Amino acid sequence: MVYDSSVTQAPESVCVRMDAFPCEPNVLADLILSPREREHWRSMRGVEKRRREWLLGRYVAKEAVRPLLEKNLDLHLSPEEIEIMPDPYGRPLVKYCGSGPDPLVCAGPPGRASSLSIAHSHGTAVALAVLDPETRVGIDLESLSHRREDFEAIAFSPDERSLLAALPGNLHQEWALRMWCAKEAVGKALGRGLSAGLLAFHITRVETAKGLIEVEPRDGALEPCPQLRGKSLNVYTARESNFVFAATIYQQGAVRMRPSRQEILNYLLQKMGELTQDWDYPDPVRPGSRLFTELGFESLDAVVLCTAIQEHYQTPMPFAELLAEIGQQQRDLSIDELTDFVNTHLGGPPGADATRRVQ
Numbered sequence: 001m002v003y004d005s006s007v008t009q010a011p012e013s014v015c016v017r018m019d020a021f022p023c024e025p026n027v028l029a030d031l032i033l034s035p036r037e038r039e040h041w042r043s044m045r046g047v048e049k050r051r052r053e054w055l056l057g058r059y060v061a062k063e064a065v066r067p068l069l070e071k072n073l074d075l076h077l078s079p080e081e082i083e084i085m086p087d088p089y090g091r092p093l094v095k096y097c098g099s100g101p102d103p104l105v106c107a108g109p110p111g112r113a114s115s116l117s118i119a120h121s122h123g124t125a126v127a128l129a130v131l132d133p134e135t136r137v138g139i140d141l142e143s144l145s146h147r148r149e150d151f152e153a154i155a156f157s158p159d160e161r162s163l164l165a166a167l168p169g170n171l172h173q174e175w176a177l178r179m180w181c182a183k184e185a186v187g188k189a190l191g192r193g194l195s196a197g198l199l200a201f202h203i204t205r206v207e208t209a210k211g212l213i214e215v216e217p218r219d220g221a222l223e224p225c226p227q228l229r230g231k232s233l234n235v236y237t238a239r240e241s242n243f244v245f246a247a248t249i250y251q252q253g254a255v256r257m258r259p260s261r262q263e264i265l266n267y268l269l270q271k272m273g274e275l276t277q278d279w280d281y282p283d284p285v286r287p288g289s290r291l292f293t294e295l296g297f298e299s300l301d302a303v304v305l306c307t308a309i310q311e312h313y314q315t316p317m318p319f320a321e322l323l324a325e326i327g328q329q330q331r332d333l334s335i336d337e338l339t340d341f342v343n344t345h346l347g348g349p350p351g352a353d354a355t356r357r358v359q
């Protein structure tokens, strides 16, 4: 299984796939389910296929979580001591349900360990787990042999269909399914599935050589994670025999999620436009515009701007030193230089202007 992430340092993850039951389903249920899960298994109505997929999903999920707990927390739990129950939106949550003191309470946030995602289709089930419960994971699989008529017209926007149309014809069907799976994986990682609508998961890039698909959550899909506005999650996809898989790991606040220099510049230009809109300033604000001599900033305006920037990025930055330094040198500061300063303090590579400034 290929997985990744929207992070530079992907956290350790375990992915487990099963294509068949290891034993008779009722026997498996007795062996691996917690009392509450067993009750659910017995009360499940509807098609037998759904019951069996649910059970196989629980099996792979527990087999993914157990080695993580063993290796990282030295917790050796039996499958029935690990309980997987859905949150109100259906997202599977991992809990301890043994008879002794809850080892997960001692090990981490009370009663919670691991973040988990499950998918099943055509008798196969997969689960992806990471240790950190705050990290979001999403996995999906679909069978290529299942015929679908016209799903592309519903699932994809015109832009997304153009991405597909640009691929070689022999890749079309497989990559359409990969794109669908990528949307589902992101929907699961964000915890609401596709309830915001398929078009709220917008595919911005496809890289066939790496199996990579970038998905930008928009509109309703941003509700659980508003900090993702304007960002894309990396979803890695793979084909194995007749199945297509997609998986994503989103570590909240991860380094890779920081804005690019261009995004910082855009934000600063927009902010400066807001701040100076009532001022008697004839020209549009440009990257080269200088705050004091061109835009007529006073020191109080600079402090207001710096505070707004820190609040926007929720990161303290040494603006006091920067302002003191330009005061001592009796020089001005352009928006471009300010962009480099913010970029550097958000962890990006320093730009040429920033290097010059600190000398």
Ligand SMILES: CC(C)(COP(=O)(O)OP(=O)(O)OC[C@H]1O[C@@H](n2cnc3c(N)ncnc32)[C@H](O)[C@@H]1OP(=O)(O)O)[C@@H](O)C(=O)NCCC(=O)NCCS
Pocket: 053, 054, 057, 089, 090, 091, 092, 117, 118, 119, 120, 121, 140, 141, 184, 187, 188, 189, 190, 191, 192, 193, 194, 195, 197, 198
């Ligand atoms: C969540 C969803 C993407 C699952 O897709 P699916 O193709 O039906 O089924 P999959 O096999 O891929 O995945 C099923 C698993 O997803 C997980 N899941 C369900 N809801 C979830 C959620 N909100 N967040 C994360 N994971 C979720 C469950 O673990 C489920 O398996 P389980 O019930 O056996 O535990 C889909 O059902 C969905 O979007 N539901 C929400 C709203 C909706 O019904 N929209 C329809 C519009 S298209």
